[in-house]
Amino acid sequence: MTELKNDRFLRALQRQPVDVTPVWMMRQAGRYLPEYRATRARAGDFMGLCMNPELACEVTLQPLERYPLDAAILFSDILTIPDAMGLGLYFEEGEGPRFRKPVRTAADIEALPIPDPEKDLGYVMEAVKTIRRELNGRVPLIGFAGSPWTLATYMIEGGSSKDFRRAKALAFDQPELMHLLLDKLAQSVTTYLNGQILAGAQAIQIFDTWGGALSHDGYREFSLAYMQRIVSSLIREHEGRPVPVILFTKNGAPWLPEIADSGADAVGLDWTVDIGTVRKQIGDRVALQGNMDPSVLYASPARIRAEVEAILASYGSGPGHVFNLGHGITPQVDPANAGAFIEAVHELSARYHAG
């Protein structure tokens, strides 16, 4: 067990007092950083970067060299699991992720294996260990995975989609088959995340990028139910510390009370909701993570500060808030603006934690 020099992030997730509000950014190791682009160029392509533990560690640490972030997040991709299931993940420039063998039939789904984290996703486990060693207790390391529904959409559509035509048709017309797929994915995500925890991940985030595209009832049946199942099977304490779990459904506003009852420690919020209102709604049960519009980072540092202050004021005094963007930081952002954002969170939040 390493000594943790900065445990603000873990404390906030457990709604324990902190000196200032901890902050990290989804996709903080990413294309907006010139040093990331340089490492990626050395790696050849995106998956080459993910599969090389030394380079994955290098880009994970890059944003921490620039900014006083309160957490690191494993550099990887949510689609490593379907890739390990044999779907053949590749990335086409400007096209997003693609699968050589999308899942379409009952036979396809029945044939899918549950990947073994050590044997089939060893490069991720190795990356986690390498990053933990290099972090040397500076800040906690977040491990992550995609939600079963989100993974299923990519696996069925064969890539990104605007309306999830095939995935939804399967859910509507052959729900038992969709449930079989989601069940396999929930098992796979659980063992994968537990593998990350045993390798050294100190908190977990589940990214439900496309849950918000489901109908009101469909979300509970096809997305939330499987995230709940994962949460209930995760290792919740390791190295003598709790391992908090964050659930983040983009466009999840209609289901926040249900997400708060999932058993997760924290709920990620996008920027369409008022964090103060959500705190009144569910803040007695979970910590909240969010929720600045990433596009604010295109504005001036003064405007960024004003937006940070507005969110801090809305949340109000006391613990339970991890500051973040409401989605990933985008490639065109000026790194100086990301710096202004992080500085503003630490500087302006101190008074909300005084006494």
Add this chain to the structure above:
Amino acid sequence: MTELKNDRFLRALQRQPVDVTPVWMMRQAGRYLPEYRATRARAGDFMGLCMNPELACEVTLQPLERYPLDAAILFSDILTIPDAMGLGLYFEEGEGPRFRKPVRTAADIEALPIPDPEKDLGYVMEAVKTIRRELNGRVPLIGFAGSPWTLATYMIEGGSSKDFRRAKALAFDQPELMHLLLDKLAQSVTTYLNGQILAGAQAIQIFDTWGGALSHDGYREFSLAYMQRIVSSLIREHEGRPVPVILFTKNGAPWLPEIADSGADAVGLDWTVDIGTVRKQIGDRVALQGNMDPSVLYASPARIRAEVEAILASYGSGPGHVFNLGHGITPQVDPANAGAFIEAVHELSARYHAG
């Protein structure tokens, strides 16, 4: 004043009793219909179709020939206003709408004219008159426009956008300039919609496609405030009948109570919300329109019926519901499935209006 043979739609919008729940589909005159594709091929391109009142009338009526729909909607595009302002709208195959002269500077915004409906958008007024004549009182005709915020995003970005980078940077850093643009758009939309009403539109829908991309506070400031202003300046009675107004913000779940207080008669819902819950929340003030996931139309007719029944049951007995999809019908839908949907609404809803 024409006799209206089917006024279910108008009655439901005013929360008056009806025999069955009225139904129409956003984008009901569209690419999923082979007869639409044939007319569009004759017109040359999409804008050629919009600008030819006879052909616009022809495609408006096509879905009514196939299905017992309870309303017609003017065939046009939300971007006719920016086009009339001089931005040079064009469509690139598979790329969506584009503007030759996007709005970028203060000078660009200050120079924008308020289009005159008769002089600058006469082809739309002519289409409305032609359609009304050809409808001959069969069902009411819906006129429409985009919300100022939605129009502004296209005008500033020069077309579709994933993150509204330029539009949001303008709103964040030069809010007074964004407000000048939105003010001009609100004036333009108001005179345009009033022109449509005088030409014969019997109900109005304002499409706020991108309001849901704003932050919680940003939505009120940059989108809802301008829709409210439009609603308060619309002609609300014409030809001896009320002209109801529907506001539809895609991904608008976080703001439904505020939208219900806008002065509109009805609120459009996407499929992420439970219509019965929303009825309890705001159904005492407004009618509700929606809210089936358009992707359900990719499923079997039996599944479509089940989904229609679930929404009807959730809404419950009594008036105030206009059935619709939660967004436009998509090009790949089988027209037979759209027929099964409409039939199911009429057939299954009768018992919710008995007595």
